[in-house]
Amino acid sequence: MKRIFIALFLFVPLFLQAQIKSGPMLGYSEMKEVLVWVQTEKAADVSIQYWEKGNKTVHKTEPIHTEKSTAYIARIIADEVSMGKKYEYEVLVNGKKMAFDYALEFQTQELWQYRKDPPAFSFIFGTCNYVNEEATDRPGRGYGGADEVYAAMHAKKPDFMLWGGDNFYYREPDYTRTGMIHRNDHARAVKSMQPLLANVHQYAIWDDHDYGPNDADRSFPLKYTSLEMFKLYWGNPNFVFPNEGITGKFQWADVEFFLMDDRWNKAPNELNDPNKDYWGAKQMTWLLDQLSTSRASFKVIVNGGQVISPAKVFENMANYEAERTYLLKELKNRKIPGVLFLSGDRHISNLNKLEREGTYPLYDLTVSPMTAGKADAVKQDYNATLVEGTLVQERAFSKIEVTGPLKDRTLTITLFNVKGEVLWTKEIKSNQLK
Missing domain, CATH: 2.60.40.10 (Immunoglobulins)
Structure with missing residues (x-):
């Protein structure tokens, strides 16, 4: 005993x-x-x-x-x-x-519908978050840095944060379930990130590096394990296609966010076929149907890669001609108001604006990177859709504020450097997207 x-x-x-x-x-x-x-x-x-x-x-x-x-x-x-x-x-x-x-x-969110104007709110948007780990990083200077950005984002007092993909980076040793758990653990446990996580609601999509290897597509053999990890480590409210990617949707006040999956169905970049899949027909149909019935002041489509830029570089949707053409045609044919895009991937930040005959222009805000290495724009980025003064080639994040009465909402985009200093600001009125 x-x-x-x-x-x-x-x-x-x-x-x-x-x-x-x-x-x-x-x-x-x-x-x-x-x-x-x-x-x-x-x-x-x-x-x-x-x-x-x-x-x-x-x-x-x-x-x-x-x-x-x-x-x-x-x-x-x-x-x-x-x-x-x-x-x-x-x-x-x-x-x-x-x-x-x-x-x-x-x-908790407020019940305002049919009672009063929607509340003002704000959110942080960022992509490309690389957390160094000496044992698995490439030799030389670490690719990640500037983790002071987490405190800068928290200091802006947003209602929520939206992670736009490449939220961490899988490395070569990570392609087992054990390795994927380790990578998620390592990225999530950053000490300076914890106050932001604990006090700001978090939503996410993925892109190639937190789905699989660079430029990963539908052929990635561990895609179901990646999906298991995403559902385990993030707190999105829904997944519209059970066990078929991360596609989902949420609403904050009078704005709806459509969380797109540009990996699960995507054909290889190398496939020489103008009709090759990007989102895929099933996801495209879901998105257009949702947009057609939405009454949101702004309908924000969140995607890993750029959609509006016509530059056929890297993994922009412009490389997937048939789907991009169909998307733009249907947005116009269905007379869907209030659509704009958020994207990442490129390790540069900019705002693209596509003028469309007979209807309102489409905006695509790209914000990248947060802590990963910065990149240089290529000549194709300097095209007719680039909004002057918005191209930034340094680490950055954005704060987006939605204010005003229901019939005249204003969406204000501010791009910040990692210290929280303003780089540029742009206002978009809901009445300008009709």
């Missing part, structure tokens, strides 16, 4: 010592529930307790047991929330409150 008691005495303290590896991270926010993501270092029971700011009524979630098979990740739903409120929260591991040197807060 004495030996059993001693063994239990030794075991309990070790069990209680389980700590958080990364997070908490806020996922989606809706009117009636919020997702909170937490990863522990080893198996543990994780829960949160939360309360409306200014109201000490505490709500508690049931513990979720983290396991090695799911990378010790807990995806916790806060479902005792009210609409349009801000909450403070705490994370408990094995019943013990975890200490942080920054605040933990989340919010």
